[in-house]
Amino acid sequence: MLPPDHPPVAASGTGVLLVNLGTPDAPTPAAVRRYLAEFLSDPRVVEIPPVIWRAILHGVILRTRPAKSAHAYAQVWTDKGSPLAAVTAAQAEGLQVRLGEGVQVDWAMRYGNPSIPAKLEAMKAAGCDRILIAPLYPQYSGATTASVMDALGDALRAMRWQPAIRTLPPYHDDPAYIAALEEDIAAQMAGLDFEPEVLLLSFHGMPERTLHLGDPYHCHCRKTARLLGERLVQRLPGLRVETSFQSRFGRAKWLEPATESVLENEAKAGTRRLAIAAPGFSADCVETLEELAIRGREVFESAGGERYTTLACLNDRAPGMAMMETLVRRELTGWWP
Numbered sequence: 285m286l287p288p289d290h291p292p293v294a295a296s297g298t299g300v301l302l303v304n305l306g307t308p309d310a311p312t313p314a315a316v317r318r319y320l321a322e323f324l325s326d327p328r329v330v331e332i333p334p335v336i337w338r339a340i341l342h343g344v345i346l347r348t349r350p351a352k353s354a355h356a357y358a359q360v361w362t363d364k365g366s367p368l369a370a371v372t373a374a375q376a377e378g379l380q381v382r383l384g385e386g387v388q389v390d391w392a393m394r395y396g397n398p399s400i401p402a403k404l405e406a407m408k409a410a411g412c413d414r415i416l417i418a419p420l421y422p423q424y425s426g427a428t429t430a431s432v433m434d435a436l437g438d439a440l441r442a443m444r445w446q447p448a449i450r451t452l453p454p455y456h457d458d459p460a461y462i463a464a465l466e467e468d469i470a471a472q473m474a475g476l477d478f479e480p481e482v483l484l485l486s487f488h489g490m491p492e493r494t495l496h497l498g499d500p501y502h503c504h505c506r507k508t509a510r511l512l513g514e515r516l517v518q519r520l521p522g523l524r525v526e527t528s529f530q531s532r533f534g535r536a537k538w539l540e541p542a543t544e545s546v547l548e549n550e551a552k553a554g555t556r557r558l559a560i561a562a563p564g565f566s567a568d569c570v571e572t573l574e575e576l577a578i579r580g581r582e583v584f585e586s587a588g589g590e591r592y593t594t595l596a597c598l599n600d601r602a603p604g605m606a607m608m609e610t611l612v613r614r615e616l617t618g619w620w621p
């Protein structure tokens with residue numbers, strides 16, 4: 285006989301857990317501070333010896349950055365909360381509809397809420413004994429993909445009865461991803477009331493050092509940009525496609541060219557009409573809606589640019605959801621029809 289509090293033994297089900305970076309619970313300095321403290325304490329994100337970094341983080345960064353970042357978040361906050369969380373939730377709902385009843389789809393954040401351990405426990409309790417973990421980062425990096433796997437390992441370590449796990453590989457050059465971006469970007473470009481001379485593909489930056497340490501992130505971004513750029517110039521002859529890296533943080537050298545410098549230099553060199561897209565972000569977030577759409581426009585226009593637009597990320601629209609369904613179904617092979 286099993287004790288009365290024993291979990292059900294017959295549970296057998298498949299789950300998919302979408303994971304994105306994480307975001308504050310509110311656009312306030314206190315909530316942003318809590319989020320940044322967790323995010324920036326991850327040694328995968330800031331690779332400085334912890335004794336030195338802790339002093340800088342707690343002595344300087346967490347005293348100044350939360351107010352500045354909270355201002356940025358406040359400008360893009362929605363009635364459903366942070367855009368990153370709202371879009372990730374919508375993606376999970378959309379994928380659930382596409383996959384049907386046989387699979388449970390849920391979502392979690394690497395930092396903040398809802399957390400990976402909380403969602404793993406909940407899915408296991410709801411009968412999932414096989415779970416696909418899908419980090420929504422097309423390009424692999426230690427700071428993102430590997431960090432999700434670290435958190436997953438920690439969560440599993442705390443479980444007596446673990447589910448079986450699969451993980452979604454990075455998909456930076458997957459034909460389904462490139463095709464989704466091509467279709468989505470081309471449709472958005474066709475709907476503009478002006479014809480951009482340049483399409484700038486802006487990826488989140490990383491310290492340049494990580495490239496020399498063997499992180500494939502830079503190469504993954506470059507390959508995505510090349511494959512996508514080749515497709516887009518075939519469709520839109522005359523368009524020039526450029527690549528850059530945004531969101532520089534701290535004093536170290538980051539991957540170049542920096543998005544801000546490219547926007548300024550393009551305008552100064554005579555480009556008048558520019559569109560910017562962020563193919564490395566699965567969902568719109570503060571980095572696209574504030575840094576690109578608001579501050580990027582200011583940089584471009586104050587250097588002489590005339591027309592500027594920020595294209596939306598794949599979010600939960602059809603091309604991105606079809607891609608997600610393709611990638612996830614492939615990983616579920618043998619687990620579920």
Ligand SMILES: C=CC1=C(C)c2cc3[nH]c(cc4nc(cc5[nH]c(cc1n2)c(C)c5CCC(=O)O)C(CCC(=O)O)=C4C)c(C)c3C=C
Pocket residue numbers: 305306307308320329330349353366368421425427428488489490491501531533564565568569570571
């Ligand atoms: C050392 C600092 C950072 C590294 C390395 C880093 C890598 C990295 N980040 C993303 C994706 C996102 N980052 C987001 C926000 C964000 N990133 C950093 C710093 C580093 N990122 C900070 C401090 C912030 C918070 C905002 C701010 O204060 O500027 C977001 C958006 C989160 C949101 O709530 O909307 C995403 C997404 C990737 C893909 C990446 C490495 C490849």
Ligand SMILES: [Fe+2]
Pocket residue numbers: 488531
């Ligand atoms: Fe970041």
Ligand SMILES: [Fe+2]
Pocket residue numbers: 531570571575
């Ligand atoms: Fe930023």
